[in-house]
Amino acid sequence: MRAALRAEWAKLRTGPAGLAVPLLLAGLLAAAGAALGDRAIDPVQLRLLGVRLAQAAVAAAGVHLLAGEYGTGLIRTTLLAVPRRLHLLTAKAALLTAGVVPVAVLGVGVAVATLPPGAAMLRAAAGSVVYLILIGLLGLGTAAVVRSSAVATGIVLALLYLMPMILRMVPDDDWQRALYRLTPATAVQTLATTVDTAALPMGPWAALGVVAAWSAGALALGALTLCRRDA
């Protein structure tokens, strides 16, 4: 496991700035929320709108970390150096998380910095940071399943942004409501809300649970396909 981490870290150190660009962009997008002011019923939610843009960049970082290697063919050298594929995926997940955490903390922190602090705001900010970590892992897991940057990015962005629109086509209202709760879009909105939370479809823990389930599902399926398939 240490060898896998060392390999991934060395690759990042010696390589073109593959991960730095999307992560920096994610931080900037999240921080841009600071410019939205506080003229809203829920200023925290308003400021955290940047997170909904930042998630695309974080997902792209997760996708790139693995699918980029399939694109160039580097993966075949990587698997010679680190033949234990589960170790490889775990090392990439750990490194991605280590990269997303500071960027998300800084970006979200800047976004809400000038608002009066409070428990609800801290909860929303922390929830958004965890949300971004999970979306990065969702990108990584999806990349392990489909092995193509374009396809993986398409799938993740569709899940993040198009799902609510697609669900409007579900004819049954009860079904629609139930499915809507399972989208990351609902989760990110739930996490960011600090006013009138009783009206939300679920609590913040449930919202994080939904996203965690998506990420865990993608990673598990990714691990399975990565271990089973020819490289």
Next chain:
Amino acid sequence: MTATIEVNGLRKRFGPAVALDGMTFVVRPGHVTGFVGPNGAGKSTTLRMIVGLDRPDAGTATIGGRHYAELTRPMRHVGALLDPHALHPARTGRNHLMWLAASQDLPGSRVDEVLALTGLADVGRRAAGGYSLGMRQRLGVAAALLGDPPVLLLDEPFNGLDPAGIVWMRDLLRELAAEDRSVLVSSHLMSELQDMAGHVVVVGQGRVIAAADVNDLVGEYASLETAYLELTAGAGGIR
């Protein structure tokens, strides 16, 4: 005998096509072993299975009795040049070796040693994407030699080399085998192998047709090329 490669009953289908059909042979240290056969005979797939890139449907491939994936710091046990293009084109050749060295707990000084050994010292700081095929083959050899492994697998290493490069590669492989390493080289260049290899494994349609000492084959058929053509006459190529 940690350097012995044992390939035992490998089978593999890709959809309807049978790629390997009970591939079985042993590679011992001390001489270059040529791995020859028509296109599609299963040479590359076999090499990929030895290092765990492809999974067999049945059978095993081991190095000194162990599977590649079980080896800690595997590149210190097995050096493989399977695909000269398996690199990030924007990373420099030297940095490509640097991260590989770090992954195998090898010092950075080893990188400069193998760069010098493969004649890449002057171009090491250029992006590998700009390398010619011959330079990529040399970089692949540098990566394979990084861990000073007792086992070397090379898939058509002569491709893209200029005449001086071919001579260099031939001498290098002979030297490595003389240091009591196992050196398995797939190639279509029978004249090169006749000069260089001590043993040869001839394959066709996913299994071994013949495994013999080069001297014996040359004695019987006059040249390795004639031996190859006679032995693989019924084995076809890509079906």
